[in-house]
Amino acid sequence: MSGGPGVEVTVYVPADSAARSVGADRVAAEVRRAAAAAGRAVRIVRTGSRGMAWLEPLVEVETLRGRIGYGPVRPGEVAGLVDEGLLDGEGDSLGPVEALPWLCDQRRVTFARVGVVDPRDPDSYLEHGGLTGLRRALEVGPEQVLEGMTASGVRGRGGAGFPAGVKWRTVAAAEGDLKFVCANADEGDSGTFADRMIMEGDPFQLLEGMTIAGLAVGASEGYVYVRSEYPDAVATLRAAITAARERGWLGPDVLGSGFGFDVEVRVGAGAYICGEETAMLESLEGKRGMVRAKPPIPALSGLFGRPTVVNNVLTLCAATSVLADGADAYQELGTGRSRGTQVFQLGGNIARGGIVEAPFGVTLRDLVEGYGGGTRSGRPVRAVQVGGPLGAYLPVERLDLPMDYEAFAEAGAMLGHGGVVVFDDTVDMAHQARFAMEFCAAESCGKCTPCRVGAVRGVETIDKVIAGTDVDDNLALLDDLCELMTDGSLCAMGGLTPLPVRSAVSHFGEDFLDRDRTPHTTRELSP
Amino acid sequence: MSARRTDEPAGGLLRGIVERHRLARGPLLPILHDVQREAGWIDDRTIDLVADELNLSRAEVHGVASFYTDFRREPSGGTVVRVCRGEACQAVGGEEIHAALLAGGGGAVTVDQIFCFGNCALGPSVEVDGTLHGRVSVGDLPELITGPTGAAPDAA
Incomplete structure (x- = not known):
């Protein structure tokens, strides 16, 4: 009592x-x-x-x-x-x-405060260890921050896994009186929601991480690009920014240090491609979200042509832990070249979905069968898509794959932003392959032909396979098309769409060859 | 192109919105968002006026307004229902929800497809006039859509 x-x-x-x-x-x-x-x-x-x-x-x-x-x-x-x-x-x-x-059983680092604190209350943030990282950064100065980030081995959580310390160092070394820090919160991959939950549950952590990045590279302005499908995240972040300015955590004199940094939220407008960093920069500039050719890299010529740090929300949050607890503590977690924790997101047809923050190296089976408890429908798991709409479909035989960047790359898959979407045995993998092409056609920015036209041709070709028309020839054509999209596309949208398509064909060939098998219409889910 | 348009959002409303964002870097998207929210759609006159105010060409403003799915170039009708077609929702019957909405549409409902609300562990997800609902079944749809306007008493 x-x-x-x-x-x-x-x-x-x-x-x-x-x-x-x-x-x-x-x-x-x-x-x-x-x-x-x-x-x-x-x-x-x-x-x-x-x-x-x-x-x-x-x-x-x-x-x-x-x-x-x-x-x-x-x-x-x-x-x-x-x-x-x-x-x-x-x-x-x-x-x-x-x-x-x-x-x-989890190792909550980035998510330690989420669900615990009042996200709009700065005092609640302080009571739970907030600002420790930023205070330390202001104390040791930019060079030490860069050193720590490099030593920690933090890699970009957006999907590409590029070492954050290297990126920050490039921006720090770039000439320029105006530099930017952009948080990529255009979390468009189906099956991912970690960025949203941070922004709704612990927004000050993101602001702290951005301020640390700003200090390290000499940037004075930060932008958070949030997708419009996340209105609650936008509202919570804006409330946090107002509170942070009132406390002097943001503004011309951050924590009385003389360093000036401020953050503004910008809202996307329903374009998946704006999660690609150069398309996001175009969108922030008020243009169509068209992918830019690289080089120049955004670190040297980013927002409005200025040196710009573009990091995922979770990467910037990791910076607060690296500074607060030290690079060594961060290094100790993880496996191989994948250091620290990763925030896995379990979704789709799963009994116990949600956030699992664990060191890299946990297996897919631990996540799907252990934490996830199998499917929500109670039927056997048939396929798992890891890494969003551009990620591979893996069959149950591959569930022992360890969740790290290298192991996934070796298996012809990618970890992406850590989303894990589970399907039961009612799934029609030919439909899923078709959807991957349909999605690419709907969301392509249109700049390069392999993506813009290839995706449309991909839908048509899979439709022919599904209809049973010259199946072998059309599968060969589809494979050719996939190769061309992989090699010829400007960015990951067209370049990785073949990943779900080809993995569906190679692991679930029976769904493409034998279209007469039991129709996939029996689906019963508990409410 | 629809032949006639009414309730044009241009004019005084727009000038206020432009002033609000004039000092922002790259103000075009924030301006179009505000027009969309306050007027419900973006008409041709708005394109002209925004182009004029920001010293852009009409083609540039039209190009942006037509690139992003959030910006409507025609008014939407009645209740706006946005249904998630992402893979996580597909895995729990999202496509059936989408099909049912398209079949059961009608004049008073605008059905839009969305690729992910970030509610992937509690799908299928459907948003009705800005309110997100999780674990939606086909049977829930009539109440979700007519509920608020039908002034049904809160059963709970």
Whole structure:
């Protein structure tokens, strides 16, 4: 028991958009009503999400035993739970949330505060270790920051895995009185939502990481390019920026150091290609999101032609840990040349989806069968797509693949932004291959022909295969087309679309050759 | 091109929006976002006026307005339903939801396809007039779409 009437109880209800999509706002309102009806004083804190999506809405109550969890709490269930003692941590609970094995087994670094703190409250950020990295950076100066980032081995989390320290050093060394830091938060890959959850659940961490980057390279302005499909992330980030300016964490004199840095949020407009860094820069400049030819690299000629750091949200967040805990602590995690933790995102047809932050090297099976608990439908897993719409489809036989950049590259796949999408045995892989081409056709910026035209021809060719027309010839043609797109496209959009297509054909050939097999229409999912 | 347009968002509204963003670097997207939000679509006159204000060619502004799917060049009708067609939602029946919405459409509903709301562990996802819903089934659609306007009492 943590108290009786008169003692204020703190109740945490996520305001994360995934939790809201299954009724978290209504649950929060019901907690307020039920507490009032019971004559109890409550303080409701809207947090980010712990990343246990299947338990959302997850309600937590502060008690002497820690935060006791209840979930999933569906709208309409709160009054009953309060009657059974929810406000005292009694009744049918999950127990202390931080003791749940699913969370305990993880190594939360970037996500340590997400779901725990009030994302809009700067004091909450400070109480949980916020600004330690930035303070250290201001103390040791740019050269030491660059050294630390290089020594830590942090690699870009957007997908390409380029060493962040090398990129920062290039920008730092570039001539220019005006430099920029751009956070790429155009997280368009289906199956990825880690950037969104950071922005909604711990936005100050991103601002801190950007400020560290600005200090290291000599940049004075930062932009966060957030996709318009993430309105909650935009709102939370903007609130955090306002609070950070009020505290002097951003502005002309960051923490009284004399260093000036400010951040602005820019919203995308529904174009997947703007997740490609040069298309993002074009979009930030107010142009069509057309990919630029490289060189020049953005580090030397980026936003408005100025030297620019372009990093993924998670990469910039990693900088705060590297500075706060030291490069060695970061180096100790991971495997081979993939250092630190990676934030894996489990989605699609999965029983326990959400965020698994673990050192590189955890296997796909650990994620899909261990943390994920198999499919939501209860049917066997048939395919797993890793790395978004441009990532390979892997069959169950490949589930023992360790999750690191090199192992994936060797297997002809890519880790990308860490998204893992699970499909059960009702999936039609010819349909998925067709979709990959359809998606490329819809989202191509149109600048280069292999992508713009190749994707359309790809859809047509797969349609012929599906219809059973000259299947062998058309599969050969498709393979030719894939080779041309891979070799001839300007960026990853056209260059990697063949990855899901070819992996579907090579691992699931029966779906292309034998179209008479059981139709894929029987699909039963629990609500 | 539709033949007639009404409720043109141009004029005074636009000047206020331009002033709001004039000092920003690369102000065109923020301006078009505001026009889209406040007027619901971007008409030809807006293109002309924005081009004039920012000293761009009409072709440049039209090029941007037509590149991004968020910017509508024609008014949308009634309830706007945006359905996710990303792979994670496909894995739990998203394509069936999309098909049902297209089949059941009608004048009062605009159906748009979206590639990912970042709600990939709780799909299929459908957004109705700006409110995101997770774990949607085909059977949920009528209530989701008519619910708010039908003024149905909150069952919970």
